[in-house]
Amino acid sequence: xxxxxxxxxxxxxxxxxxxxxxxxxxxxxxxxxxxxxxxxxxxxxxxxxxxxxxxxxxxxxxxxxxxxxxxxxxxxxxxxxxxxxxxxxxxxxxxxxxxxxxxxxxxxxxxxxxx
Amino acid sequence: xxxxxxxxxxxxxxxxxxxxxxxxxxxxxxxxxxxxxxxxxxxxxxxxxxxxxxxxxxxxxxxxxxxxxxxxxxxxxxxxxxxxxxxxxxxxxxxxxxxxxxxxxxxxxxx
Numbered sequence: 001x002x003x004x005x006x007x008x009x010x011x012x013x014x015x016x017x018x019x020x021x022x023x024x025x026x027x028x029x030x031x032x033x034x035x036x037x038x039x040x041x042x043x044x045x046x047x048x049x050x051x052x053x054x055x056x057x058x059x060x061x062x063x064x065x066x067x068x069x070x071x072x073x074x075x076x077x078x079x080x081x082x083x084x085x086x087x088x089x090x091x092x093x094x095x096x097x098x099x100x101x102x103x104x105x106x107x108x109x110x111x112x113x114x115x
Numbered sequence: 116x117x118x119x120x121x122x123x124x125x126x127x128x129x130x131x132x133x134x135x136x137x138x139x140x141x142x143x144x145x146x147x148x149x150x151x152x153x154x155x156x157x158x159x160x161x162x163x164x165x166x167x168x169x170x171x172x173x174x175x176x177x178x179x180x181x182x183x184x185x186x187x188x189x190x191x192x193x194x195x196x197x198x199x200x201x202x203x204x205x206x207x208x209x210x211x212x213x214x215x216x217x218x219x220x221x222x223x224x225x226x
Contacts, residue, residue: 042216
């Protein structure tokens, strides 16, 4: 158990719809990172939030957006869903900005299927 | 460029040693990691190594780093059926905010 939870566990949407995925970090963890893991692939970095501000972003379009709240919860929002957005979405929390041995604690993920 | 490559599958017998290999391309990588993912679960950090180290041992796990060849390996001694999982090699940089993962190596342990 990492102390990081995600909801929902599974989700099915259709193309063009919008989705919000939620993550609850460990208490006291100021940093949350989101990753997309397509089937058979490693996780791909989407973005990171530190103290409610976006701290860095991977190669994902602007329709992927996020929010981080003071209560250590966060959201990943995806607009105009495409079939290729079908993946496992992982959040990871860490104490400060993850740059070294500041361990990232991963949640179990949300499996998103876009039909 | 940022790229981490791993072989996709490895099959070993219970009790044998497993060696999972990884190559990375960015010489500025400072920290290299091994993560484990079991079905239906998130990623679990197994171990990490600083780029100025050659080797790190942690119980049954041994990490070897060849910085010249940009090659990282994870050796699991006395492999057990509970070690069956996907193992990801990953890298990050000093002051970096993102971790780059390989595609993962699926380890099968035969009883």
